[in-house]
Amino acid sequence: MILIDYRDKRPIYEQVIERFETLILSGGLEPDSQLPSVRQLAVELALNPNTVQRAYAELERMGYICSVKGRGSFVQGEKSLERKKREYLHHILKDSVRSCRMAGMSVDDIREEMEQILKEEQGV
Amino acid sequence: MILIDYRDKRPIYEQVIERFETLILSGGLEPDSQLPSVRQLAVELALNPNTVQRAYAELERMGYICSVKGRGSFVQGEKSLERKKREYLHHILKDSVRSCRMAGMSVDDIREEMEQILKEEQGV
Amino acid sequence: MILIDYRDKRPIYEQVIERFETLILSGGLEPDSQLPSVRQLAVELALNPNTVQRAYAELERMGYICSVKGRGSFVQGEKSLERKKREYLHHILKDSVRSCRMAGMSVDDIREEMEQILKEEQGV
Amino acid sequence: MILIDYRDKRPIYEQVIERFETLILSGGLEPDSQLPSVRQLAVELALNPNTVQRAYAELERMGYICSVKGRGSFVQGEKSLERKKREYLHHILKDSVRSCRMAGMSVDDIREEMEQILKEEQGV
């Protein structure tokens, strides 16, 4: 379910976060479902519980999950997630456009390049 | 011309790099023009010369500038930059598409969202 | 294992890089094995940790090793190294041929001289 | 006749040296012919006379030319050059073989790779 890449430059807790983020956004983890406990996941991934704890805390701060003392951690409800998803998509794309604009690209250049990338994506 | 944000989590030298990268790509710094000397920029930004040096070294490795002992540092010629520019544009957009795809978005969702963002951009 | 030659004109960090490069390519350091820590090697070679750090950073950029915060530095896996090895061989030889050509040697002169060198090599 | 590349990382005096080295070895400058005076070359290339002087001094030390106070600088005689040429060719190739060997390549690997490079060279 989750694979840690020790070659990856990013800290481990960040890898855990990103993995859960895409799992949740893509529907691999259903809304309201329960996550493995901190201890259990730490054992499974052979990680320090601190590391898992940190990832869960951050995921809660980001609005993806919700941890309740003594009960466990749960994926947020569907309504919250829908909003999150749209935010995420929009934010990523807007950011890339802003970067390109700051590098002096015209809107048409971006549109053209983007269309080509999306076609490749569909081809594959 | 260049502003260091000490609250930014990224290292200072990386901020310097990014600033010059966009300056060069956007034409704010013309091809073949000379950059401020390492020491001079260090004074201006209140940084250690080593930090500026590191940024310049990286910019050279990335193909944006060219430093020569005893003479100074210069923006690369127009031809090298054109290629760099296209690389940059493509890389940024491809990355954002990959992120969206991993979050479970369809190609059409991305295309639609992107078109809307670009329209806003033109409207402004 | 590693010897620094202070009479060598090349910078120290480059000597460290080259030594590790050949160690890794020749199999003296096995794929996935761990390198000495930055600090430890610095003590062993009586160098500043910064200098070792720089060598390691460059080796990572070159694709020979992989450094992870909090865990250490490791030789790249076998697959990455195989490619690196072929690149290295080709680059070294191509360069020498180019030098000879620019000095006015014919391809046949080079071939003949090379064959003689290789025979000596096998004889020894 | 000589072109200085200000983008080149090597010091200028070294570029001058290398240019003369290949010119002499390739026969572009005949044995016993006279070189331009230090001052004249400095003017032509828009260089500091010190820089040219340094190059000439080094070329003399390397055995390519011979400078006589009050008379000028001259390419060495044919006999000296023939020896130099063979030395150069042999040295360059031997060095590359040594590098490859130290990286763990077999003699046959080197021979094969070399043959391929030489064929490309002839094809072009």
Add this chain to the structure above:
DNA sequence: GTGGTCTAGACCACC
């Protein structure tokens, strides 16, 4: 403990 960043200040080669 690990790698990575930064500062301060020195020295070198080159032009």
Add this chain to the structure above:
DNA sequence: GTGGTCTAGACCACG
């Protein structure tokens, strides 16, 4: 004056 290397010693993030 320029870029480049090195040391000494500090601090941070990560596990």
